[in-house]
Amino acid sequence: MPRQRDVQAQRELLSNATWQVLAEDGLPGLTLRAVAERAGCTTGLVMHAFPTKRALLLHARDLLYERTAVRQDAAEAASADAFDALAAVLGQAVDLPHGHHEESRVWVGFLAAALADEALAERHRAANRSFLARIRRLVAACRPKWTDEQCELTTKSLVALVEGLNVLAAADPEAYPARLQQEALAKALTELRA
Amino acid sequence: MPRQRDVQAQRELLSNATWQVLAEDGLPGLTLRAVAERAGCTTGLVMHAFPTKRALLLHARDLLYERTAVRQDAAEAASADAFDALAAVLGQAVDLPHGHHEESRVWVGFLAAALADEALAERHRAANRSFLARIRRLVAACRPKWTDEQCELTTKSLVALVEGLNVLAAADPEAYPARLQQEALAKALTELRA
DNA sequence: CCCTTTTCGTAACAGACGTTACCGTAGCAG
DNA sequence: CTGCTACGGTAACGTCTGTTACGAAAAGGG
Numbered sequence: 132m133p134r135q136r137d138v139q140a141q142r143e144l145l146s147n148a149t150w151q152v153l154a155e156d157g158l159p160g161l162t163l164r165a166v167a168e169r170a171g172c173t174t175g176l177v178m179h180a181f182p183t184k185r186a187l188l189l190h191a192r193d194l195l196y197e198r199t200a201v202r203q204d205a206a207e208a209a210s211a212d213a214f215d216a217l218a219a220v221l222g223q224a225v226d227l228p229h230g231h232h233e234e235s236r237v238w239v240g241f242l243a244a245a246l247a248d249e250a251l252a253e254r255h256r257a258a259n260r261s262f263l264a265r266i267r268r269l270v271a272a273c274r275p276k277w278t279d280e281q282c283e284l285t286t287k288s289l290v291a292l293v294e295g296l297n298v299l300a301a302a303d304p305e306a307y308p309a310r311l312q313q314e315a316l317a318k319a320l321t322e323l324r325a
Numbered sequence: 326m327p328r329q330r331d332v333q334a335q336r337e338l339l340s341n342a343t344w345q346v347l348a349e350d351g352l353p354g355l356t357l358r359a360v361a362e363r364a365g366c367t368t369g370l371v372m373h374a375f376p377t378k379r380a381l382l383l384h385a386r387d388l389l390y391e392r393t394a395v396r397q398d399a400a401e402a403a404s405a406d407a408f409d410a411l412a413a414v415l416g417q418a419v420d421l422p423h424g425h426h427e428e429s430r431v432w433v434g435f436l437a438a439a440l441a442d443e444a445l446a447e448r449h450r451a452a453n454r455s456f457l458a459r460i461r462r463l464v465a466a467c468r469p470k471w472t473d474e475q476c477e478l479t480t481k482s483l484v485a486l487v488e489g490l491n492v493l494a495a496a497d498p499e500a501y502p503a504r505l506q507q508e509a510l511a512k513a514l515t516e517l518r519a
Numbered sequence: 520c521c522c523t524t525t526t527c528g529t530a531a532c533a534g535a536c537g538t539t540a541c542c543g544t545a546g547c548a549g
Numbered sequence: 550c551t552g553c554t555a556c557g558g559t560a561a562c563g564t565c566t567g568t569t570a571c572g573a574a575a576a577g578g579g
Contacts, residue, residue: 295489
């Protein structure tokens with residue numbers, strides 16, 4: 132059995148390259164050749180690691196979800212109470228910490244692609260509903276006496292605010308600096324403060 | 326001078342076709358041939374009405390801005406006071422009235438395209454800042470004693486909420502029905518109610 | 520050391536893209 | 550009615566796309 136490769140590492144390498152191309156050149160610039168060049172290989176490797184371009188796109192989308200989920204888990208675990216967790220999870224969503232500002236651009240790219248691709252739309256909905264469930268759980272923990280309707284409305288309002296800030300900041304960073312985003316989030320969270 | 330055409334009407338026809346294709350098939354499906362077929366002509370006419378595909382895209386983007394601006398002017402003019410105007414302008418932004426639900430999808434498509442096209446990004450920023458200025462003027466009219474910082478934060482929070490609702494509803498209509506969007510907006514406006 | 524098997528770069532493929540050149544044709548001037 | 554000219558449909562161009570076929574190189578088993 133000669134010569135083995137690390138399939139998992141290859142797929143992650145290529146998914147990261149997909150991100151970078153998507154963040155820099157947008158959806159129209161996302162070609163297999165661009166991804167291959169960014170990853171330092173040729174299209175041959177890409178097509179051996181993924182059967183098709185769609186598979187590469189879907190894997191990159193899954194990777195985006197996994198990473199945000201991991202960060203949110205970490206932010207939540209490091210918090211003292213439910214309100215802190217809510218502020219931490221939403222706060223790192225609007226001000227991405229480790230030079231991950233490109234994630235917003237990538238997210239917008241995937242979102243636009245999902246509008247015409249049912250498989251991508253499915254993943255988007257799953258990811259967003261997972262996010263909604265997390266926020267809702269924390270909101271309910273902050274305000275145990277609230278009705279389901281109140282929790283749902285607050286949850287979806289918070290998520291819409293955060294994603295709106297992200298989207299608008301991705302397209303016009305000057306109009307939506309990080310500090311303003313944090314202030315907007317803090318103001319929206321005041322009604323939940325214990 | 327034989328045979329004249331209505332250039333303006335042609336450009337509007339083609340821009341509308343561009344919208345429809347963009348809303349249905351997304352950015353990757355937006356080809357000159359698809360636009361021509363949707364408009365009921367051939368690529369020959371398209372290339373005579375617009376010098377290039379980019380010009381067509383930019384014109385369609387301008388048309389989007391003009392239409393929303395007209396609707397916002399009308400909504401504002403039909404309102405009794407500043408608060409009503411604020412509620413009307415933002416309300417019709419989240420629940421598009423005349424079967425214009427596709428506008429959200431088109432908006433997302435243009436946004437994603439703007440991330441890699443400087444000319445489109447320019448138009449997006451101009452349109453959004455115009456929208457921000459309108460909302461800010463109305464917010465200031467509702468709360469004359471507020472500082473500039475308070476007005477700005479509230480304005481950008483409201484706009485982010487509205488655009489976030491729009492974007493999320495475009496990708497997952499079931500999770501963000503029209504009534505929930507209206508309720509979320511109404512709740513965000515309570516602090517401005519006189 | 521050689522051989523086998525997997526890996527992956529090379530190159531070609533068909534198709535679709537934006538764009539261009541060309542020519543038939545429709546409609547007003549005379 | 551005739552002729553001229555702008556209009557717009559047809560078809561081709563070169564380029565780039567995703568995908569496929571093939572062959573060279575590399576690495577573990579005997």
